[in-house]
Amino acid sequence: MIVGIGIDLVDIVRMKGVLERWGERFIERVFTEDEKEYALSRRYPHIHLSGRFAIKEALFKAIGGGTNPWIWKEVEVFNDRGGAPKIRLYGGLKRLISKKFITSVHISISHDHAYSIGQVVLEKK
Numbered sequence: 001m002i003v004g005i006g007i008d009l010v011d012i013v014r015m016k017g018v019l020e021r022w023g024e025r026f027i028e029r030v031f032t033e034d035e036k037e038y039a040l041s042r043r044y045p046h047i048h049l050s051g052r053f054a055i056k057e058a059l060f061k062a063i064g065g066g067t068n069p070w071i072w073k074e075v076e077v078f079n080d081r082g083g084a085p086k087i088r089l090y091g092g093l094k095r096l097i098s099k100k101f102i103t104s105v106h107i108s109i110s111h112d113h114a115y116s117i118g119q120v121v122l123e124k125k
């Protein structure tokens with residue numbers, strides 16, 4: 001049964017500006033080491049960081065409150081061998097998800113040159 005959905009759109013140009021202004025400080029605060037490594041391995045890191053940022057926001061929406069928006073790094077997006085994005089949760093956010101009996105978190109990301117979009121679906125068995 002689907003128990004939550006969330007979607008978020010991120011302006012890639014704005015993300016680029018934030019990265020230019022705050023650089024490493026912003027990255028360290030919001031993204032995990034693996035997310036950073038993946039993005040920096042790509043030609044346009046800010047595009048991939050935008051997609052990951054959209055997923056973090058979409059997840060907070062899907063959960064529907066009860067989360068602290070400062071826990072960015074408790075959400076980690078990674079790609080499987082086929083390139084499909086998957087999610088890992090840590091700490092309090094992981095505990096919150098299991099407290100709500102959510103068994104799967106499905107995500108999808110798309111980018112063009114202007115925007116990244118992230119979608120999250122929460123499922124309960």
Ligand SMILES: CC(C)(COP(=O)(O)OP(=O)(O)OC[C@H]1O[C@@H](n2cnc3c(N)ncnc32)[C@H](O)[C@@H]1OP(=O)(O)O)[C@@H](O)C(=O)NCCC(=O)NCCS
Pocket residue numbers: 047048049051079082083084085108109110111112
């Ligand atoms: C999967 C595919 C449709 C993505 O199309 P695209 O236009 O490059 O994708 P978008 O620009 O809209 O979005 C990029 C995001 O798609 C996601 N993505 C990549 N491969 C994916 C896949 N196989 N399944 C689901 N999502 C995928 C990633 O999250 C990526 O963003 P990220 O690199 O920042 O994580 C395209 O790569 C494709 O047709 N590949 C060939 C078929 C294939 O590889 N199939 C998978 C194995 S069965």
